[in-house]
Amino acid sequence: MTITRRTAIAAGLSLPFARGGAAQAQAPSRSETLLLVQEYGPNSLDMQGIGSSQPVNGVALNCYDRLLRFKPVPIPGGGGNTIAMGELEGELAESWQLAPDGMSCTFKLRDATFHSGRKVTAKDVKWSLDRAVSIGGFATTQMNAGSLEKPEQFVVVDDKTLRIDFIRKDKMTLPNLAVTIPFVFDSELAIKNGGDDPWAKDYLKNNIAGSGAYKVESWKPGVETIYVRNDAWTCGKLPSLRRIIARDIASPSTRRALIERGDADISYGLPPKDFKDLADAGKVNVVGVPIPNGVWGCYLNTQVGPFKDVRLRQAVAWVMPYEKMLQASLFGRGVDMSGGPETPKVAWPQPFPYKTDVAKAKALVDAAGGGFSTTLLFDAGNATVAEPMSVLIKEALATIGINVEISKVPGANFRGEIQKKTNPMVLNRFAGWLDYPDYYLFWTMHGNNSIFNIAAYQNPALDKLVDEARFTADKATYDKSVVEFIKLVNVEVPMVPIAQPTHDVAMQKSIGGYQFQPCREPDFRYLTKG
Amino acid sequence: MLKMIGQRLMTTIPSIIGVIIVTFLLTRVLPGDTAAYFAGPAASPQAIAEIRGKLGLDQPLPVQFVSYVTALLKGDLGQSLTTGQPVTRDIAARLPASAELTLAGLILAMAVALPLGVLAAVKQGSWIDHLCRIVATAGVSLPVFFTGLLLVYVFYFLLGWSPAPLGRLDVFASEPPGVTGFLLIDMLLARDLEGFRAAFSQLILPAVTLAIFSLAPITRMTRASMLAVLGADFVRTARASGLTNGKVIGTYAFRNAMLPVVTTLGMVFSFLLGANVLVEKVFAWPGIGSYAVEALIASDYAPIQGFVLTMAVMYVALNLMIDVLYGVIDPRVRLEG
Numbered sequence: 001m002t003i004t005r006r007t008a009i010a011a012g013l014s015l016p017f018a019r020g021g022a023a024q025a026q027a028p029s030r031s032e033t034l035l036l037v038q039e040y041g042p043n044s045l046d047m048q049g050i051g052s053s054q055p056v057n058g059v060a061l062n063c064y065d066r067l068l069r070f071k072p073v074p075i076p077g078g079g080g081n082t083i084a085m086g087e088l089e090g091e092l093a094e095s096w097q098l099a100p101d102g103m104s105c106t107f108k109l110r111d112a113t114f115h116s117g118r119k120v121t122a123k124d125v126k127w128s129l130d131r132a133v134s135i136g137g138f139a140t141t142q143m144n145a146g147s148l149e150k151p152e153q154f155v156v157v158d159d160k161t162l163r164i165d166f167i168r169k170d171k172m173t174l175p176n177l178a179v180t181i182p183f184v185f186d187s188e189l190a191i192k193n194g195g196d197d198p199w200a201k202d203y204l205k206n207n208i209a210g211s212g213a214y215k216v217e218s219w220k221p222g223v224e225t226i227y228v229r230n231d232a233w234t235c236g237k238l239p240s241l242r243r244i245i246a247r248d249i250a251s252p253s254t255r256r257a258l259i260e261r262g263d264a265d266i267s268y269g270l271p272p273k274d275f276k277d278l279a280d281a282g283k284v285n286v287v288g289v290p291i292p293n294g295v296w297g298c299y300l301n302t303q304v305g306p307f308k309d310v311r312l313r314q315a316v317a318w319v320m321p322y323e324k325m326l327q328a329s330l331f332g333r334g335v336d337m338s339g340g341p342e343t344p345k346v347a348w349p350q351p352f353p354y355k356t357d358v359a360k361a362k363a364l365v366d367a368a369g370g371g372f373s374t375t376l377l378f379d380a381g382n383a384t385v386a387e388p389m390s391v392l393i394k395e396a397l398a399t400i401g402i403n404v405e406i407s408k409v410p411g412a413n414f415r416g417e418i419q420k421k422t423n424p425m426v427l428n429r430f431a432g433w434l435d436y437p438d439y440y441l442f443w444t445m446h447g448n449n450s451i452f453n454i455a456a457y458q459n460p461a462l463d464k465l466v467d468e469a470r471f472t473a474d475k476a477t478y479d480k481s482v483v484e485f486i487k488l489v490n491v492e493v494p495m496v497p498i499a500q501p502t503h504d505v506a507m508q509k510s511i512g513g514y515q516f517q518p519c520r521e522p523d524f525r526y527l528t529k530g
Numbered sequence: 531m532l533k534m535i536g537q538r539l540m541t542t543i544p545s546i547i548g549v550i551i552v553t554f555l556l557t558r559v560l561p562g563d564t565a566a567y568f569a570g571p572a573a574s575p576q577a578i579a580e581i582r583g584k585l586g587l588d589q590p591l592p593v594q595f596v597s598y599v600t601a602l603l604k605g606d607l608g609q610s611l612t613t614g615q616p617v618t619r620d621i622a623a624r625l626p627a628s629a630e631l632t633l634a635g636l637i638l639a640m641a642v643a644l645p646l647g648v649l650a651a652v653k654q655g656s657w658i659d660h661l662c663r664i665v666a667t668a669g670v671s672l673p674v675f676f677t678g679l680l681l682v683y684v685f686y687f688l689l690g691w692s693p694a695p696l697g698r699l700d701v702f703a704s705e706p707p708g709v710t711g712f713l714l715i716d717m718l719l720a721r722d723l724e725g726f727r728a729a730f731s732q733l734i735l736p737a738v739t740l741a742i743f744s745l746a747p748i749t750r751m752t753r754a755s756m757l758a759v760l761g762a763d764f765v766r767t768a769r770a771s772g773l774t775n776g777k778v779i780g781t782y783a784f785r786n787a788m789l790p791v792v793t794t795l796g797m798v799f800s801f802l803l804g805a806n807v808l809v810e811k812v813f814a815w816p817g818i819g820s821y822a823v824e825a826l827i828a829s830d831y832a833p834i835q836g837f838v839l840t841m842a843v844m845y846v847a848l849n850l851m852i853d854v855l856y857g858v859i860d861p862r863v864r865l866e867g
Contacts, residue, residue, distance in 0.1 A: 035701055040824075043614035050581055051568035051611055137577045205614060221613035221620070222824075223697065223816045245701045249814040253679055254695050257687050263694040381827075412829035416563035419578075451566070451575075 031530050032242040034511075036522060037255045037264040041225050041248040045216060046204040047180050050137035057180040058246075058521030062227060064183035064210035065235050067093045067107055067125065067162075068174065072515055072526070079287035080514030081526070085175050085435045091235050092120060092184055092211070102169055102473070109160045112234050114186040114211045122162040127187035129154045129164075131199050139181050145434065145442075146176025169473055172434050179433050180519045185209050213239050213525045222248055227524065239525045240513075259284055259506050265529065266507045266522065271384045275504040276331040285509055288502035289516045290335050293440050294431030295349040296385070297495040298376075298393065299454035305424035307455075311368040312402075313493040316425075317354040318361035319396045326499045329388040333504055337497035344486035346479045348437035349500045352490050362400045371401025378406075378427040379414040386427050389498065393427070421449075421456040428454060429501065433518040437482045438469035445494055455494035462488055535850065542846045546839075550602070553838040554595055557831040564829045568611050585611075598835070607839070608832030612824050617836040620821060625840065626711025627698060628810070628817035632802045634733050635740025636795065643745050644791075647752025651760060652779060662749055670746035675808035678739040682812065685735060693731050697814040703728040736813040740806060744798045751794040755787040762786075788859050796852040800845050 043053045047060035069091040070083035090096065093107040112120040130151040133143045143149070147170035155163040166173060176182070186209040193207070194200030203209075208216050213236065214227040227244040247264075249255050256274045258264035260283065270278075279286035300307035300316060307313050322338035340351030365371065376393060378386040387408070394404040404425070409417060417423055430452050432439045443452045447463040465485040472478050489495070503520050513526040565582035582588045586597065601608060607617035642665075650662035685692040693700055698713055706713070706720040714733070717726035759765060760783055768778045807819035818837065825833035 030702070033702075037696075043612055050577075050584065051614075053612075136580045141577060220623070220816075221615050222624075222821065224701075247696055247701065247814065249696065250811040250820060251679075251814070254682065254812055254814060257682060258694055258696070261687060261690070261694065263696070410827045410829075412560075412563060412567040412827065415566035419563070419566055 032240075034241050034244045034265050034524065034527060034529060035263070036244060036246040036266045036268065037249045037258055038246060038268040039248070039250060039252070039255075041222065041246060042219070043221060044205045045208055045219065046201070047183070048132050048135050048139040049201055049205050050135070052138070055521060057519035059208075059216070059225075060180040060183050061517060061519065061521055062214040062244075062524050063208045063212040063216060064185070065092045065112065065120075065212050066178055066180075066183050067091060068096070068178040070175075070178050070517070075287065075289055075516065077288075079285065080512075080516065082289050082292075082516040083518065085292075088174060088178055091178075092125065102166075104163055104165045105174070106157065106161060106163045109162070110235060112211050113232055114189070115208065115215055115230060116186050116189050118186060118188065120184065120186075120211050121159050122156040123159075124187045125162050125184050126151075126154045126156050127190075128184045129182055131185070132182050135199055135201075142179065142181045142433070143176070145439070146170060146172040146174075148173065148176065148182070168471060170471060171473075172436065172439065172470075175434055180517075180521075184211065186211070211235070214244065217243075224248065236525060240528045241524060244524050259508070262508060265511055266505060266527075268505060268522065270504070270506060272329070272331040272333040272501075272504070275333055275506060278506050284506050285511070286504055286506050287514050287516075288333055288504045290500050291431045291503045291520070292435040292518060293348060293433070294429065294503075295337065295500050296330075296334070296389070296427070296429045296498045297444075298498060299426045299428060299444075299495045300493065301421070301424045301426075301455055302492075302494050303456040303458070304422055306372050306374055307424055309368045310492060311364045313496075314354075314491075315361040315364035315368070315400060316397065316402075317352065317493050317496045318357050318364065319400050320354070320496060320498065321356055321392050321396050322498065323356075325389050325392050328392060329385045330499055330501055334499040334501045337499055344483050344490065346437070346482045348440050348482075348486070349497055350486070352493070352497055354493075354496070356396075358399055365400045365402065371403065373403040373405065374424045375405045375407050376425040376427060377414070377417060377423045378408055379411055380408045381411045381414075382427075382429065383408060385429075385501070390427055393425075415451070418454050419451055421454070423454075426454045428452075431520075435518070436470075437486065438466050441466050441485060441489070442470065445489060457492070457494035459488070459492065462492075535854070538850050538853065539846075546842060546846070549839060549842040550599070550835075553835045554598060557829075557834050558591060558594075560826075560829050564611070564831065567828055607836035610825065610833045611830045612828050612833065613821075617832050620833065621818065621836055621840055622711070624816055624818045624821050627713075627815060628803055628806070628819060630712045630714065631733065631736055631809070631815060631817060632740065632799060632806065634737035635802065636744060636799055638737055638741035639744040639748055639798075640795070642741070643748035644752055647749045647791075648756055648779070648784060648787075650749070650753045651756030654757065659753075662753060666746040666749045669742045669744075672742065673808070674739055674743050674806065675812055677742050678736070678809050678812035681735045681739055692735050693728075695735065695813045696732075697816060698729060698732055699725075700728050700732065732813075736809050736815055739809050739812075740802060744802060747794055747798055748791065752787065752791050755790045756783060759783045759787045785859060789856060792852055792855055792859065796848050800841075800848055803841070803844070 038055065040055065042056040042059050044056050045059050046052065047056045068088045071087040071089045072081035073084045073087065075082045092109055092112055094110040096105055096107045098105050109120060109122060114120060132139045133148055133151060147167050149167060153165045155165060157163050189209045190200040190204055193203040213230055213233045215230050217226040217228045219225050225246045229239055229242045252270050252274060255267045256270055259267040275286050278284055300313045302308060322336055326332060326334055326336050337349060337351045339355040340353050342353055344350060376390050378390055390406045394406060397404050418426060430444055432443060443450050445453055445457045445462060446466055447458050447460065449456065462485055465481045469478050469481040503516065505514065510530050512528040515523040515526040517523050565578050565585060565587060568581055586594060610617050610620055613620055646662050646665065650659040653659060682695050686695060699705060703725055706716040706722055706725060709716050709719055713729040714726060717729055765778060765783055768782050807823050809815065810817040810820040822834060822837040
C-alpha cells in the first residue's frame with residue numbers, strides 16, 4: 001500500500017476513534033487496577049501535618065498502619081461493611097492488654113516491616129505518637145480528644161512492646177488510636193531526611209515512610225495519585241488490588257458520566273441527586289451509610305441577636321419543613337430528624353420531638369414579640385445541599401413573620417464568619433469521627449466554645465452532663481447523663497437538627513468489599529474487582 | 531528591531547511593579563481567613579494562631595510585602611496551601627497544559643474562522659455571510675461549560691467515540707519525559723506514536739469547545755477588516771489592472787486585512803488562557819485557570835499572586851510578539867517602529 005496524502009489524513013483523523021484494539025491489549029492490567037474519581041485529591045502525604053486536606057486521610061489509611069483499627073461490621077442494609085466504635089482489632093498490635101487498674105495499656109507489636117525494609121519497633125511507634133501530640137494543629141487536637149496529650153504517656157518497654165499510660169480513664173482513648181492520625185512512621189528514615197526539623201515535616205509531606213498496605217507510586221497534586229500494593233504487608237489480609245489510580249475530576253457531571261459509562265470504577269462525592277438517579281437506574285451500585293455522628297443543622301445564636309430568646313429557637317424548630325428539605329436538598333439520601341420521642345434514646349444524632357406545626361411556631365413568635373428580619377449563612381462549598389435547604393427555610397420562616405436574607409460565602413470566609421460567633425442563623429454540617437453523643441456535643445454545644453459551637457451556646461448544666469458522660473466508666477451513669485443532656489438540648493435547641501446525611505459511594509457492580517471508615521475516605525485494602 | 535524590543539521591555543517594568551503591588555494588596559483585603567481555613571475541622575484558636583504565625587500572616591503588611599518581594603527576586607513565588615507544592619512548580623506544570631489546550635483551540639478556530647470571514651466579506655449578503663453571522667452569534671452565546679458538557683454527553687456518553695474526559699492522558703497511557711510540557715510535542719520527541727494518539731484524542735473535545743467560543747470574535751473581525759480593505763483604492767487598482775480574483779483577495783487584500791485580526795488573536799489567546807476555567811473543570815484539564823480559582827476560594831495568597839504575575843508577564847510577551855509580527859505583515863509599521 002502506498003501512502004498518499006489522502007490516506008495519511010484519513011488515518012490521522014480516524015486514529016483518535018480507534019480504541020478497541022488498544023483497550024484489549026491493556027486488559028490484564030485493568031482487572032487488577034482500580035480507577036477512582038474524586039473531586040480533589042490530597043495536598044500532602046502527611047495527615048499529621050498542618051493544613052492537610054480531607055483526602056490526606058485516605059493516604060494515612062492506606063499507606064500507613066496504626067496500632068489498632070476498627071473491626072469491619074456489615075452495613076445493615078447490605079452493600080459492604082461499616083465500623084462499630086467499641087469493636088477494635090490489632091493492626092500493628094498483635095495483642096493489647098489493659099492494666100488491672102485501667103490506667104495504662106500494653107501493646108505487643110506484630111512482626112511488620114516498613115517499605116524501607118526495616119522492622120517496625122516500639123521506638124518508631126513512640127516517635128510517631130510523640131509527633132502527633134506535639135506537632136500542633138489538627139493532629140494534636142484530635143489526639144487530645146482521646147486524652148492523649150503528652151509524649152511521656154508513650155513508654156517503650158522493649159523492641160516489640162509499648163505501653164500507653166493514661167492521664168484519666170477515657171473511653172475514647174483506644175478508639176482514638178484507630179483513627180487516621182496516630183499512624184506509625186519509619187522514624188529512622190524520617191529523622192535521616194528531616195534535616196534540622198525533628199519532626200521531618202517537609203520530607204514526610206512529600207514522601208511516604210510507612211509500613212502500610214499501599215505505597216505511593218506517583219503523586220501529582222491536583223491531578224492524580226497512583227498507589228501500588230505493598231506485597232510485604234503483614235498487618236492484615238493482602239489486598240487484592242495491585243494498583244489504584246485516583247484522578248481528581250472537579251466537575252461532578254463528568255464524574256457521573258465516567259461512572260455511568262463504566263470507565264471509572266468508583267466515584268466519590270457526587271451531588272445527592274446524582275446518587276439518587278444512579279441508585280434508581282440500577283446500572284451501578286450505590287452504597288449509602290448514614291454518617292455516624294453527622295448531622296445537618298441550623299445553628300441559632302444564643303448569645304447575640306433575636307434567637308437569644310429560647311421561644312424563637314423553638315419556633316424555628318416547629319416551622320422547619322423537614323420532609324420537604326430531605327427530599328429537595330438531599331433527595332432522600334439521609335435520615336429525617338423530626339418527630340422523635342419525648343424521651344430520647346442513648347444515640348446521636350436522633351430525631352428531636354419537633355415536627356412541622358406552623359400554628360405552634362406562630363404562637364411562640366407572637367409571644368416573643370412578633371416578626372423580624374435576620375440572615376442565614378452557609379458555606380458556598382456546601383451549596384448543592386445547603387442552597388435548596390436555605391431557600392426552604394426562608395420560605396417556611398416567612399409564614400411566621402421572620403424575614404430571612406440568605407448569605408452564601410466561600411470556604412475561607414465561612415470559617416472566619418463562624419469564628420466570630422455573631423451570625424444569628426448558620427446552616428452547617430458537622431460530623432465527629434468518634435461516634436459518641438458526648439463527643440458531638442463537646443464540639444458543638446459545650447462551654448469550651450470550639451469553632452463548631454456556632455450557636456455560642458453556654459450552659460454549665462449541659463457542660464456538667466457532657467463531661468460526666470465523657471469520663472464515667474459506669475454504663476448506667478453514662479446512659480442517664482446522655483438522655484439528660486439530649487433532653488436539655490431538645491428544649492434549648494441551640495441547633496435545629498434537619499437530617500443525618502448518608503455518605504454515598506457509587507461503584508461498578510464488579511467492585512466488592514466496600515468498607516466505610518469514619519474519615520470517609522476510600523479504604524483500598526478491602527476492595528476487590530471482578 | 532532589537533532596539534525596539536529593548537525599549538518596549540523597559541516600558542513594561544513599571545507596569546509589572548504595579549501588578550506586584552496591586553495583587554499583593556488585593557489578596558490581603560480578601561475577606562477570608564486563610565489560617566482558619568487551613569487549620570481544618572476541629573481547630574482550636576491556638577492551632578489557628580500557630581498556622582497564622584507559620585504563614586507569616588501575623589506580621590504587619592509592610593513586613594509581609596518586603597519578605598514577598600525578597601523571595602520573588604530569588605524566583606520564589608511561595609508555597610501553595612491547596613496543593614502543598616511550591617507555586618513555581620505548580621505553574622510550570624500547569625501553564626503548558628493550558629497553553630497547549632488554548633493553542634489547539636485557537637488554531638482550530640482560525641482554521642474555520644479565517645476562511646469563513648473572508649468568504650463572508652467577498653460574498654457579502656450571500657448564504658455564506660448569513661452562516662458566518664449564525665456561527666458567530668451561536669458560538670458567543672453558548673456558555674463554554676454548556677458546550678463542553680454537551681460535547682461530552684454526545685461524543686463520550688452517547689456515541690462513545692471520544693475517550694473518557696479524564697484530563698490530558700488516559701489513565702493507562704504513560705507520560706513522556708517532560709521536555710516542553712506540551713504533551714503532543716513531548717510524545718513526538720519520545721517517538722511514542724501510541725501516546726501521541728492518546729494525548730491527541732483527549733485534546734479534541736476541549737479544543738473544539740474552546741474553538742466554538744472563540745470563533746465569533748475572529749470571524750467578525752476578519753469579515754469587517756476584509757470589507758474595509760476590499761473597498762480600498764489599491765484593490766480597485768489591482769482589479770483594474772486585470773489581476774485574477776484569487777490574486778487580489780489572497781495576496782493583496784488578505785494580507786492587509788490581517789493586522790486587526792492578529793491583534794484580536796492575541797487578545798483572544800491571552801483571554802482564553804486564564805479564563806477557560808469551566809472547560810478545565812468539565813474535562814479535568816490540569817490547567818492554570820482552575821488552579822487560580824481554587825486558590826481564590828481558599829484565600830490562598832501565593833498561587834493567586836503567582837498566577838496574576840505570570841499572566842502579566844505573558845501578556846507583555848504576547849503584545850511584544852504581536853508588535854514584531856505587525857512588522858512582518860506590514861513593512862510600514864516596521865519603519866515607523
